[in-house]
Amino acid sequence: AQKITQTQPGMFVQEKEAVTLDCTYDTSDQSYGLFWYKQPSSGEMIFLIYQGSYDEQNATEGRYSLNFQKARKSANLVISASQLGDSAMYFCAMNWMNTGFQKLVFGTGTRLLVSP
Amino acid sequence: EPEVTQTPSHQVTQMGQEVILRCVPISNHLYFYWYRQILGQKVEFLVSFYNNEISEKSEIFDDQFSVERPDGSNFTLKIRSTKLEDSAMYFCASSELAGGTDTQYFGPGTRLTVL
Numbered sequence: 001a002q003k004i005t006q007t008q009p010g011m012f013v014q015e016k017e018a019v020t021l022d023c024t025y026d027t028s029d030q031s032y033g034l035f036w037y038k039q040p041s042s043g044e045m046i047f048l049i050y051q052g053s054y055d056e057q058n059a060t061e062g063r064y065s066l067n068f069q070k071a072r073k074s075a076n077l078v079i080s081a082s083q084l085g086d087s088a089m090y091f092c093a094m095n096w097m098n099t100g101f102q103k104l105v106f107g108t109g110t111r112l113l114v115s116p
Numbered sequence: 117e118p119e120v121t122q123t124p125s126h127q128v129t130q131m132g133q134e135v136i137l138r139c140v141p142i143s144n145h146l147y148f149y150w151y152r153q154i155l156g157q158k159v160e161f162l163v164s165f166y167n168n169e170i171s172e173k174s175e176i177f178d179d180q181f182s183v184e185r186p187d188g189s190n191f192t193l194k195i196r197s198t199k200l201e202d203s204a205m206y207f208c209a210s211s212e213l214a215g216g217t218d219t220q221y222f223g224p225g226t227r228l229t230v231l
Contacts, residue, residue, distance in 0.1 A: 043205060045207060
C-alpha cells in the first residue's frame with residue numbers, strides 16, 4: 001500500500017536560512033505524483049509544489065524546491081531564505097496511477113517554526 | 117485567482133443529526149474530492165467524484181456519507197447521522213483533470229463539531 005512518511009514532527013529555522021523538510025514514500029506503482037502542501041494556523045491547505053515520478057529535473061517554485069531522489073524514494077522540500085510567514089504545518093502527499101491519480105495520501109506533517 | 121470555497125466555515129451539531137457541507141469547486145474543474153482531518157492528525161481521503169458519480173472512495177466513506185452535485189456549481193457532502201468521531205475539519209478539493217500532473221486545490225475547510 002502507498003505510504004508517506006514524514007519523520008520530523010517539528011523543525012526550527014532562523015529567518016533567512018534554508019530548511020529541508022523530509023519526506024519518504026512507498027509505492028509499487030511506477031507512475032505517481034508527489035506534492036507538498038502548507039497548512040497555516042488558519043487551517044487552509046495551500047499547494048506549494050509538485051514532482052512527477054518521471055520528471056528528471058527537480059521541481060522548483062520560487063523559494064520552494066523539491067529534492068527528488070527516486071532510488072531512495074525521497075521527496076524532500078527545501079525552503080530557501082525562510083520568512084516568518086513560512087511558520088506552518090507542511091504535508092507531503094502522493095497520488096498514483098492505479099487509482100487514476102484521484103486519491104491523495106498524506107504524511108503526518110512537519111511543523112515548521114521560523115524565528116526572527 | 118479562482119479558488120475553492122466552502123460553507124459554512126464552522127458547523128456545530130448534535131449527535132444523530134444530519135449535516136450537509138457545501139463546496140463550490142473551481143469552475144472549469146471536472147474532479148471533486150472530500151477529505152477530512154481529525155484535530156492534530158493527518159489529512160485523509162474520503163471520496164472522489166467525476167461525471168456525476170463516485171469514482172473512488174475510502175473505507176471511511178461508509179453508508180452514512182453521501183455526495184452530490186445538485187447543480188452546475190455546488191458539490192455537497194452529507195453525513196446522515198453524525199457521531200462524535202465525525203468531528204473534524206472537512207476539506208473539499210477540485211482538480212481540472214485526474215492525472216499525475218494535476219494538482220488538487222483545496223478549499224478553506226469546514227470545521228464540524230459533533231456534541
